[in-house]
Amino acid sequence: MNHTIDIGTVNTLRVERETDPGLFLKAANDDEVLLPNQYVTHTMHIGDLLDVFVYTDSEDRPVASTERPYAMRGEFGFFEVLDITSFGAFVNWGLPKDLFVPRTKQKTPFKIGEKRLLHVDLDEQTHRLIGVEKIQNYLSPAPKTLQPNDVVSALVFAVTPLGYKVIVNHTYEGLIYKNEVFEPIKTGDLKSAFIKLRRHDGKLDISLQRIGTSSGEDAEQIRRLLHEHHGKMPYNYKSNANDISRIFHLSKKRFKRALTALQEAGDIEIKESGIYTKE
Structure with missing residues (x-):
């Protein structure tokens, strides 16, 4: 059970009481959040522990959902642009309320219908979840503790003459070499992969096959x-x-x-x- 309610992640919360709008869920510190009726099922009872994703609604109030977005806070994903305004853009991230991408967080102007690689972050001033296209600030050098054949997730975000650039475990930058790819792969794919090598610059060589396969x-x-x-x-x-x-x-x-x-x-x-x- 969560001690506090953490916006942008999955929280484990206790069903506290039933109201007309839905169920109120409570964290250990007694903070509460509403789970609207559209997500309530007959199997949920007072005292149950539920795993819910918490974000903010159109009035910037915390709200819980049993659905999951395409990416949570601290993660990367590819999102389709749905609407554009003078102050930013809105993208589909799999929830009823679209994810806002401020104009200041965009590399180039967005166009409706295109897909962009974004990092989901919590705006410290507004306490809203936002998308950020300037991703380099969120990537770190891979630690030396990572070993060949460690299983990782690899999000393909660009194609180069050498191969496919990937974001590894939502944290590190890596490359899958073209001559080592023997299956369909394209930008936006999320692959289960293996570490091949940690380079001196902290970036990773990644393989879609286990190294040393017999x-x-x-x-x-x-x-x-x-x-x-x-x-x-x-x-x-x-x-x-x-x-x-x-x-x-x-x-x-x-x-x-x-x-x-x-x-x-x-x-x-x-x-x-x-x-x-x-x-």
């Missing part, structure tokens, strides 16, 4: 796909690398290595027309 794991992936395709697929050692990447999410080198392992184990037969599961 041929056995790749072979199992091919075996599973063969099973899904009734024991035959029109691919072999001579297949195009792009086709292998698209279908198997493997480099051609790893694909060939896994095929050899499966053939030597007597699990598959490799022909000019493709690969076949042995009965």
Whole structure:
């Protein structure tokens, strides 16, 4: 249970009382917030602990919701621009009240319908949640405690000649190299990934595959796909690398290595027309 009500995050609060507008939820310090009727269900009772997201309504009053935004305070996300005013813009972040992005927090003027990478922050003066496009202030050098193959989240925010720039765990900047991508990926995607290397500048090299993946794991992936395709697929050692990447999410080198392992184990037969599961 939360000691205080924390705007912009998920709070665990106790159902205190029922009123016409909805349920009032209380934190340990006795602060209260309304959970409007639209979020109340018949399974909620006085004394229950509920996990709710707290933000401010159109009159800047704290309000609770059982729904979750696309990104919470301290997180990054891609948001569609819905409306523009002389003092800022409003974007869709998944809640009934749109997220406001002040003009002073925008890099370039927004346009309705486009998507922008934003950091969700709490404005210290107004105590409202806002979106901020100037993201560098929110990125930190990665600590040396991070290790290769640590599992992380990677939000793709830009494409460069080298690869895909990502925000790692909503805190660090990283890069996924293009020649190491064997699955569809685009700006705005949130991927589960692995740390490959921490560079001297505190940025991270990121991989979508576990580092040091064995041929056995790749072979199992091919075996599973063969099973899904009734024991035959029109691919072999001579297949195009792009086709292998698209279908198997493997480099051609790893694909060939896994095929050899499966053939030597007597699990598959490799022909000019493709690969076949042995009965």
